Structures are given as structure tokens and as C-alpha cells.
Amino acid sequence: MKWIMVGIIVGSTVFADLLQSFEMKRNVVAVEDLRPGRIPRLLRSFAQRGPLILAVCFMAISFFAFMKLLSIADLSFAVPVTAASVVLETVLARLALKEQVNPMRWAGAFCVACGVALLAV
């Protein structure tokens, strides 16, 4: 059950992050829009974007699976093990989002993967 929850969390997180990154790069948020008075307008603009709505659905799946995982596993296991999505997302960021991932960034992602493996085994 523990590893099924981890699989659901990682899969839904990957889809959610790719959709968010894709959509947020299309419409960049300005610093001024983070002022309290402008938050409602910012939220309205988020709610009008299809990919973000879909991303929220995937995040909801991830959230409830994470709640379940927290009830059956240690916090110091549950949170780090879900970082497996970092490596998968770095690969997909290069392939799908066309980000320039240089060797240092690959090395960083690899270190994170090793860290996740050490935490999860």
C-alpha cells in the first residue's frame, strides 16, 4: 500500500508540474501582482487557464494520496521519497519544455536522485 501511494503521488506530481510550468511560462506573473489587493485578480486569471485547472486536479490526487501516505508512514520517509519525481521531471523538462539543462544541472538532479534512493531504501 505504501509504495502504491508513492507511485500515485509521483505520477500525478509529474503531470501537474509539467502543466504548471508550461502554462506559467506563457503568462509570466509580475512582482506587483503578488500584492494582497491584486491576489483575487491573479487567482481569477489562474482559474481561466485550462492547463492550470488540469494541473490542480493532478495535485488534488497527489494531495489525497499524500495524506494517506502520512497516516501509514513516517514524515521523514513520506516527504523525501516523493522527490523521485525530480529526476523524471528534469528529463521531461528537457524533452517537453525545451529547457536548456546543462551538465551541472544534470549533476544536481543526479545528486537529488541519489539522495532519494538513500532515503527510500
Add this chain to the structure above:
Amino acid sequence: MAAGRMVAERSETVPPRRLDFKTKLLTAVVVLANVFGNFSLSWGMKHQAAKLADSPLAYIQTILSPWVLLGTSLLIVWFLARMTLLSWADLSYVLPMTSLGYVFTAFLGKYFFGEQITLQRWLGTLAIMVGMILVGLTTPNTTARAGEAGQ
């Protein structure tokens, strides 16, 4: 859509240095909101009376408990801050940089929940931190569109 285009246009006039500082500040907000959100959520889940498998009503009761509500609120802050951060920086930059949260989470788990953290887990935490530092040395934005934000 129009609101989104307007914010994009305004962001092009913001000086790069200011946006760089704001990016780092927002990264800190993302990390702290996530760490303390997860901590509150975990605290609430550990202290719940009802088991989640019992009924759907048990889920609702759990969600409405104070610690879970606080955790959920902080995770909403994390979500909004992270969405904004993703509009300023690459996904492949944001993910490792925000992994600092795993280190804080390990400390919280050890000191507040009395969880056992072995040497192996500490080494894992260290590797994540090294990864974060390596990625932190790279340029936050590598896509043309993000460059318009003045990173």
C-alpha cells in the same frame, strides 16, 4: 487571458536585479510554506482519532481539524507562490532548489515526532543538498519566454 497578458507586459519593465532578489525571496517562501504545511498536516494526521479507511466522513472530520486546516492553508500559500516562481524560473531549476525543504523536514521529523533518522537518511539529505547547490549555480531561466521577465 487578458489579465495574464497584462502581467506579462508589466514584468518586462521590472529591473533584473530586483527580480533576481524577488526570485530568491519567493524560493524561500515556497520552501518554508511547504515544510511547515507538511509538518502541520502530519501533526494533524498523527493525532486524528478516526481512521481514514473507516468512512468518507472520517476524511471530512480530519480535513476540518485545526492542524490539518493550518497545514492545508500553508500548502495553498505554497501552491500560489510556486506557480509564480515557475513563471520566473525553469522547472528543472525550481525543483532541486526547493528540495532544501527535505532537509528541514528531516529535522522537524526528528525533533518533533521523535522519528528515527539513520546515518543513511542523513547521507541522503546531504546528497539532496549538494544537488540543490549545484543547480543553484546555474542560470534560473534558459527559455526565451522566461527571459522576458528579466531574470
